[in-house]
Amino acid sequence: MAMTVKPWQWGNVPSHEMATPVKGEVVPKLMKAAKRPLLITGGEALKEKWGDKPLIDFVAEVAKIGIPVIATADSYKALRDRGVEPAAIMSVADVTNRLQDPAWSIDGKGSYDLVMYVGISYQLQSQMLSTLKNFATHLKTMSLDRYFHPNATFSLPNLKQDEWEQVLNNVVKALKS
Amino acid sequence: MSEKWPLKVSAKEITSGLLHAKDVEVMIGRLAMEEAWEPIGPTPFPHVSTLRSWDHKLLGRYKPFYAPFCDYCCLCTYGKCDLSKGKLGACGLDLKAQQGRIVLLACCIGAATHTSHARHMVDHLIEKYGHDFPINLGQDIAVEMPHARLITGVKPKTLGDLAYLLNYCEQQITQCLSATHTGQEGSYIDFESKALHVGMIDHLSMEIADVAQIVAFNFPKGDPNAPLTWLGLGVLDLRKPVVLCIGHNVSAGIEVIEYLEKSGLGGPGQTVDIGGLCCTAHDITRYRDQAKVVGPISDQLRIIRSGAADAIMTDEQCIRTNVLFEAQRVKTPLIATSDKASYGLMDVSDLPVEKIVEMLVSGSVPGVYLPDLEKAGAVVAVTAIRMAPIRQKFKIIPDTSQIQSAASKCTLCGTCRRNCPIDLPVDQAVFNAKKGSFDMLAALHDVCLGCARCEQVCPQKIAPLTLIEAAAQAKIKTEKYLMRVGRGPILDTEIREVGSPIVLGEIPGVVAYVGCANFPNGGMEVALMAREFARRGFIVTLSGCSAMVASYYRNEEGKTIYEEFPGSFDRGGVVNVGSCVANAHITGAAIKIANIFARRPLRANYEEIADYILNRVGAVGVAWGAYSQKAASIATGCNRLGIPVIVGPQGSKYRRMYLGKAEDRDSFTVYDARTGEQSWVGPVPEHLIIALENMNECMVWTAKLCIRPNDTTKGRMIKLTHYVDLYKRIYGRLPPDLQMFVRTEADIPITFKDEVVQHLKEVGWKPWEKPSVDPTLLRRLVRV
Structure with missing residues (x-):
């Protein structure tokens, strides 16, 4: 039976149709199934924790596995310091704006099929997911943050910090395997 | 027409x-x-x-x-x-x-x-x-x-x-x-x-x-040396009767001062202390600088619940709509003066002042609606004087000793956090208080929006905002800052001085920090950004709640930015124009540059002036805490005039941005008014309104959005120096789009020359064939 999840921000109810909440083990499967995944990260990745490290370390791990990352806000430097050169540095509005165009991609090789956001403040991320939900119906989207994002195609449910960290650990492990 | x-x-x-x-x-x-x-x-x-x-x-x-x-x-x-x-x-x-x-x-x-x-x-x-x-x-x-x-x-x-x-x-x-x-x-x-x-x-x-x-x-008429006034939650003299004026239309508040002065009770701060919240506060200090600014909209509940006010006078806009309820809680009579915000109160216009005061002081009514401003001024002043000994500054913010017991029912359910507009960890702070640690609660005071949504939803009926304020009492007492009184318009003489360096780019930009207090991370960020750009020699202008919070930062000498920088509209000046409606003077300055400096015809000539500003005047608005519909219309009005605006992350809830695409060369093509030829001028300015995620990103974009097609090589070099410097500081590398702004080698910032040249080589940059044009989007302005 499908989970019923309230948006993290209670007032953020955009529609009767909301994201499909996904269990942690489904996340790496969706990522692996994607032929053209993209991960967008932002300034919250420097503040949020992943165990005893900042969340940006998780982003760096994913990038090293081969998923292209776009660095928004001030997340670039931290990624570079971890040996990762993001595919691009853009504002989150700029990248989301371009993602509405099915022909657009950073590498010029055509549309992405799974766009993921992580480490971007809740409301701004929600608004960006709303744009893609409504005006980029060719895309699937997923939030990897620990808050349920109703505007995404797939979202983690609202998780406790340790539960979420475990999900991210499993993502890294599964992607590496 | x-x-x-x-x-x-x-x-x-x-x-x-x-x-x-x-x-x-x-x-x-x-x-x-x-x-x-x-x-x-x-x-x-x-x-x-x-x-x-x-x-x-x-x-x-x-x-x-x-x-x-x-x-x-x-x-x-x-x-x-x-x-x-x-x-x-x-x-x-x-x-x-x-x-x-x-x-x-x-x-x-x-x-x-x-x-x-x-x-x-x-x-x-x-x-x-x-x-x-x-x-x-x-x-x-x-x-x-x-x-x-x-x-x-x-x-x-x-x-x-x-x-x-x-x-x-x-x-x-x-x-x-x-x-x-x-x-x-x-x-x-x-x-x-x-x-x-x-x-x-x-x-x-x-x-x-x-x-x-x-x-x-008789407010200051563009006076760069307008006086300094006191601002902060700790500035009111609680030994005296206190009148609190809330809103945006100062007509009512001025009547209180006039009554006191005419009655021989002296100006603000003599017999009665007068403080304001929101733009009425700005304007009341423009009238008498002895009046005080308590703070922006986010401080309304804090100051009301502190019990400081012996009478509250409301006018219009940005007032807590449950102000009557909150005032009643602390036994403060409310006098509502605007037909736009009358709160269901009895209209007492036909009653004499003495009778109205008696009704309020006796508590037979919690407040009155009194649109007769002169009468309202008298009622408010007399009521405050009579209520002060009765109320004894009755407050509902508990003492520190009571915080722990008030928090004792917290189950850490997280409901408060999930209803906080900016997702503050209110739940954890209250839970910590339950265990006897108040530090996290006290720290929230600096970033909390003061909206009290957390209190509406707590299933245990805990009042987190009240607890935050209780925990921060020691700090609140020290919150006393100096802010320059709103000076109003920019002088024509100032425009003559700075018109040329702004249009040529040698003053790298005019940055306007405007608008409301829905800040993602507290008002201090506005203070830090304003100081950063003033130090860099930009002209910094401020208004409304942003002008208030800009005084929160003190430098190593203990000075706020209003004491540290001159109040002139000049390189490195920090100009508080005043309340929200004074925003018109910031856009007005851009218009004056086109007219007074460039001698463009002004009269009923909107399109040409806006075209001039878009292409030549490196001005950017930053509404970092924009929340209101007024902020939406102000920003949109800036946009029509060719002035780009940055809003904070909460601004994405306005639902709409105006975004350019740097790679779309055709869209950044202009006419050269000298020849009629069309030229690509680079993505300048790249966007008209954009929501950004955090302060660091905002600072980089602020510098970038000041770049204009008309910049001289010296001006472009100066602007790029700031863009590159901020970019390197925050991103640790050169901007990847730098080649879009370098027209000739003379544009290259001297301080970064070697690495910029290297970058340009790597991306295959070549000097532009037409680096200098007389840019316009209007075909009719082509002179051949």
């Missing part, structure tokens, strides 16, 4: 025995205003669609980007209609048009609010000082109302003229609002054009409101 004079006669040339004149226009009926100070331009009193072609030019480059906040339309009885993913509503509207419609609605609300404010102000002042009271801003300001001249073609001379101009504003807002009715406009682009129109009207209304109060109340 929508505005019609009773009779208009024009002639290219008239010769008679007494007179020889060219380009004569006589408008009988409004003759007093229509002296021939400049030939009338192409668009006097523009109607909704008069400037539509300009809007479409802007929107062709800066296409609306929509981020729906809600997928439904619920404005008519066919709905709710689900418009998501390409579906049409029962009326045929799609989701993009619905977003444009909601944006237009917000802008209409914002513009109507300022226009209504201006109408109330002007009517009140005409009643007080007469229809013919002159508009005189002193000898250093000849262009007294640049928006009025630019938009309507009218050079106002009296308060009566301002009332006349407001008729036009009211008409235009009604026209635009009507387009949001079901079954009217259906194009998102044209909804946006109307939003731009009503945003423009908003700036005219703000100018009218502020100029009226400046001249009539």
